[in-house]
Amino acid sequence: MNTKKLIIAGISSLSVLASTNAALIAGVDFSDAGGANDATPDDLNAGDGITVSTWSFPGSTGGVSFDTNANTGRVSAPVGKLNGPVTSGVAPVLTAVPTDGIHQFSIAIPANVTLDLTSVSFDHSMATGGANSRWIAFNTSLDTDLLYSQVSVARPAFTSTSLPLSGAPYTGLSGTTVDFIWYAGGEGSGDIDIDTIVIEGTIVAIPEPSALSLLALSAFALIRRKR
Numbered sequence: 001m002n003t004k005k006l007i008i009a010g011i012s013s014l015s016v017l018a019s020t021n022a023a024l025i026a027g028v029d030f031s032d033a034g035g036a037n038d039a040t041p042d043d044l045n046a047g048d049g050i051t052v053s054t055w056s057f058p059g060s061t062g063g064v065s066f067d068t069n070a071n072t073g074r075v076s077a078p079v080g081k082l083n084g085p086v087t088s089g090v091a092p093v094l095t096a097v098p099t100d101g102i103h104q105f106s107i108a109i110p111a112n113v114t115l116d117l118t119s120v121s122f123d124h125s126m127a128t129g130g131a132n133s134r135w136i137a138f139n140t141s142l143d144t145d146l147l148y149s150q151v152s153v154a155r156p157a158f159t160s161t162s163l164p165l166s167g168a169p170y171t172g173l174s175g176t177t178v179d180f181i182w183y184a185g186g187e188g189s190g191d192i193d194i195d196t197i198v199i200e201g202t203i204v205a206i207p208e209p210s211a212l213s214l215l216a217l218s219a220f221a222l223i224r225r226k227r
Contacts, residue, residue: 039080
């Protein structure tokens with residue numbers, strides 16, 4: 001084998017160390033292992049190096065809570081509740097990002113991992129069985145406008161939503177933080193029931209520098225022997 005082919009072989013060996021995997025990244029099921037209330041966002045892939053934050057509420061109104069009514073008659077109980085402000089019962093247009101009723105958590109992607117986000121899914125309904133109209137909206141910190149905005153169905157029904165994330169803003173993410181943001185509001189109290197949040201993506205894990213160095217040295221040692 002000539003020197004050029006040996007170098008190419010060494011580069012190919014380095015690329016084998018990188019792995020690409022579709023994976024669950026983060027989520028909230030609003031229950032702990034024992035079935036009790038738990039709104040803490042979960043790291044669904046502890047080995048990927050990506051970390052998940054707790055909820056934060058940048059607006060003047062917000063918060064995640066639980067109530068008995070939200071869990072009555074629901075197979076998926078317990079479910080959570082986003083506490084939004086009293087607003088119009090009309091869902092915002094996609095270009096009108098709300099400045100209140102903000103509920104968000106984030107993922108931090110380390111510099112040695114590259115992530116392509118692929119989807120976000122969640123279930124929602126109005127936190128009431130009455131006539132008050134309430135809405136939910138969603139986007140990420142990578143977006144200028146809303147990705148989703150809809151009036152919810154009345155409790156106890158649920159709307160299951162799956163939003164594809166595709167294109168340049170969601171690909172090649174590395175050494176950065178991404179926020180996932182839900183907005184709630186509407187008539188009466190503006191509260192929204194929410195359940196089964198799941199964030200998915202494709203992970204490219206890049207080998208540690210030490211591993212790359214060792215393999216590179218081995219490749220060049222082989223080249224020297226062949227010479």
